[in-house]
Amino acid sequence: MPAIVNRVTELLGVEYPIVQAPMGWIARSQLASAVSNAGGLGIIETSSGELDAVREEIRKMRDLTDKPFGVNIAQAFVRDPNIVQFVIDQGVRFVTTSAGDPTRYTADLKAAGLTVFHVVPTLKGALKAVEAGVDGLVVEGGEGGGFKNPQDVAAMVLLPLIRSKVSVPIIAAGGIMDGATMAAAFAMGAEGVQMGTRMVSSAESPVHDNWKSAIVNAAETDTVFLNRHSKPGLRALRTERSTRLEREEFVSMAEFGTAKDLYFGGDMEASLALGGQVMGRIEAVRPVADIIADTVSEFFDCLDQLANRYLGASAPL
Numbered sequence: 001m002p003a004i005v006n007r008v009t010e011l012l013g014v015e016y017p018i019v020q021a022p023m024g025w026i027a028r029s030q031l032a033s034a035v036s037n038a039g040g041l042g043i044i045e046t047s048s049g050e051l052d053a054v055r056e057e058i059r060k061m062r063d064l065t066d067k068p069f070g071v072n073i074a075q076a077f078v079r080d081p082n083i084v085q086f087v088i089d090q091g092v093r094f095v096t097t098s099a100g101d102p103t104r105y106t107a108d109l110k111a112a113g114l115t116v117f118h119v120v121p122t123l124k125g126a127l128k129a130v131e132a133g134v135d136g137l138v139v140e141g142g143e144g145g146g147f148k149n150p151q152d153v154a155a156m157v158l159l160p161l162i163r164s165k166v167s168v169p170i171i172a173a174g175g176i177m178d179g180a181t182m183a184a185a186f187a188m189g190a191e192g193v194q195m196g197t198r199m200v201s202s203a204e205s206p207v208h209d210n211w212k213s214a215i216v217n218a219a220e221t222d223t224v225f226l227n228r229h230s231k232p233g234l235r236a237l238r239t240e241r242s243t244r245l246e247r248e249e250f251v252s253m254a255e256f257g258t259a260k261d262l263y264f265g266g267d268m269e270a271s272l273a274l275g276g277q278v279m280g281r282i283e284a285v286r287p288v289a290d291i292i293a294d295t296v297s298e299f300f301d302c303l304d305q306l307a308n309r310y311l312g313a314s315a316p317l
Contacts, residue, residue, distance in 0.1 A: 001293065001296055001297060001300075002300075003015040003016065003039075004016055004017055004296070004299075006169075006191045006192075007136075007169040007191050008136065008169050008171060008191040008192035009192075011094075011115050011135060011136065011169065012041050012068060012070070012094055012115070012192075013068040013093075014036075014039060014040060014041050014067070014068055015039035015040075016038075016039045016040050016292060016295075016296050017040075017171070017191060017192030017193065018035070018039075018040035018041070018182075018192070018193055018194075018195065018292055018295060018296075019035075019040060019041045019043060019070075019138075019171055019192060019193070019194040019195070020032060020035040020040065020041065020042050020043050020194070020195060020196075020199045021043065021146075021173065021194050021195060021196030021199065022043040022044070022045040022046075022047065022071075022072030022074065022096060022098070023045060023047075023146065023196060023199075023200065023274070024045050024047035024048045024074075024077070024259075025045070025048050025206075025259070025260070025263050025264075026045070026199075026200060026205060026206060026207060026263070027042075027043050027044060027045035027072070028044060028045065028053075028054075028057040028060075028206065029044070029057045029058075029060035029061045029064055030204055030205075030206050031199060031202070031204050031205050031206060031288070032044055032057075032061060032069055033060075033061055033064035033065040033069070034202070034204040034287075034288035034289065035199070035288055035292070036061075036065045036067040036068060036069045037064075037065050037067060037289070038288050038289040038291075038292040038293065039067075039292060039296075040292050041068060041069060041070055041094070042061070042065070042069040042070075043069065043070045043071065043072050043096065044057050044058055044061065044069065044070070044071045044072070045072055045074070046071065046072060046073055046074055046077070046078050046083065046087075047072070047074035047077040047078070047099075048077075049077055049078060049079065049080075051078075051080055051083075051086060054071075055086075055090065058071070058090045058092070068093065068094065069092065069094075070092055070093075070094035070095055070096065071087050071090065071092050071094075071095050071096075072095065072096045072097070072098060073087060073095060073096070073097045073098070073105060074098050074099045074100075075097065075098065075099050075100025075101070075104060075105070076099035076100055076147075076232070077099065083105075084105050084108045084109060084112075087109070087114070088109070088112045088114070092114070093113070093114060093115060094114065094115045094117075095109055095114050095115070095116055095117075096116075096117045096118070096119060096138055097109075097116060097117075097118045097119070097134075098118070098119035098138075099119070099147060099232070101128075102118040102125075102128055102129035102132040102134060103128070103132045106118070106129075106132045106133050106134055107132070107133060110133060110135075115135045115136075116133075116134050116135050116136075117134060117135060117136040117137060117138050117169075117171060118132070118134045118137060118138070119137075119138040119140055119173070120137050120138070120139055120140065120162070121140050121141075121142070121148060121149035121152070121153065121158070122149060122151075122153065122158070123158075123161055123162055123165060126139065126162045126165070126166055127165065127166070130166050130168055134168065135168065135169070136168045136169040136170065136171065137162065137166065137168060137169075137170050137171070138170075138171045138172075138173050138194055139155070139158055139159050139162050139170050139171070139172055139173065139190070140155075140158075140173040140174050140194075141153065141154050141155025141156070141158050141159070141172075141173065141174030141175060142154055142155075142158075142174065142225075142233075142235070143155060143174045143175045143235075143276055143277040143278070144173050144174030144175065144196060144197075144235065144276040144277075144278075145196055145197050145200075145223070145235050145236070145274045145275040145276035145279075146196065146234070146235065146274045146275075146276075147232045147233065147234060147274075148225070148232070148233035148234065148235055149233055150227060150228050150229065150230065150231060150232075150233040152225065152233060152235075154174075154175075155172060155173070155174040155175055155185070155188075156184075156188070159172050159185065159188040159189060159190060160188040160189055162189075163188065163189025163190075164189075169191045169192070170189060170190045170191060170192070171190060171191070171192035171193060171194050172185035172188070172190035172192070172193050172194065173193070173194035173196070174276060174278075175276065175277065175278045176193040176194065176195050176198070176278070177195060177197070177198040177278045177281055177282060177295075178281075178294070178295055178298055179294070179295050179296065179297065179298020179299035179300070179301065179302050180298060180299075180302050181193070181278075182295055182298075182299045183298075183299050183302040183303055183306075186299075195291075196275075196276060197215060197275045197276040197278050197279050197282065198278065198282060198291060199288070199291075200212070200215065200275065201215040201216060201279070201282050201285055202285065202286060202287065202288045202291060203285055203286060203287045203288070204287065204288050206263075206264070207263050207264065208262075208263065208264055208265060208266035209266065210266035210267075210268055211237075211262065211263070211266070211268065211273055212285050214237055214239075214268060214273065215237070215275060215279045215282055216282055216283060216284060216285060218237065218238075218275075218279040218280055218282075219280050220277055220279075220280025220281070221238075221280070222237060222238045222279065222280065223235050223236060223237060223238060223275060223276065223277050223279065224236055224237075224238050224242045224243060224245075224246045225246075226242065226245055226246065226248070226251045226272075227250065227251045229249055229250075230249065230250045230251075234251065234272065234274065235274065235275070235276060235277075236272040236273055236274050236275060237268075237272075237273040237274075237275045237279070239268050239269055239272075239273065240269055241255070241257075241269050241271075241272065242272055242273075255271075255272060256271045256272055257270050257271045257272075258270045258271060259271040259272075
């Protein structure tokens, strides 16, 4: 299968412009190395705030893969004032920044030679990040899982809007799980895609099988959006806990309860199982290598089918 050559793959040094989302506790070496080894880009999280563990996970990455990988700085959740130096000291070359002001860290990270993409949920945020000097954007639609802008905008609206206003490379996030959604994102101006929920449900994901099964069995309507009138917004799997909270004016972060009991113990009511609407399309737990290989193959097939259908020999030029 041919590599995809564009600005994102060249900046990231990867074969395929498929990035794994930086999910707290989940985006560690077991999952991230599988993504990198399959030709995409694995990301190590910092949103757990466990920087000693993160440092060890980065060390493990170098034992598990010789391919590029990155680190995310989730500004709202990392309280260490030395986080930029921490990331620089790990020797990584690519970083995404999220959940905060792009002017806070971009200059220092770029001065150290890192490539920086900032995650944005709005056009205003995208313009601010470009002005701050980022190399690219992760444009995140409201259908994606996790922490969201309370005024969520679907990727089909947000992505082409931002593309029309900026020239930097864009990685699309939200609703991506296969070659068709990747092709759709490219048609709207992306040069890469990010997968979160699809990777949570993968064979190499460290989360409990109960969570993976819940994703596989979910309908497209089985997420809830919390904190629509406060911050941060959250999209999570529908459970008794999240359904109870759906109409609450404000959902405290205390509602995450004992998160590790859900993540690794399988108690689906112990916390909030973050996930996107795309879980309604995920039908099986599959190895990361198969997910990425099939996504790329389907991406090319989709482009060929569209070209043959609409640009056939009989079509006017």
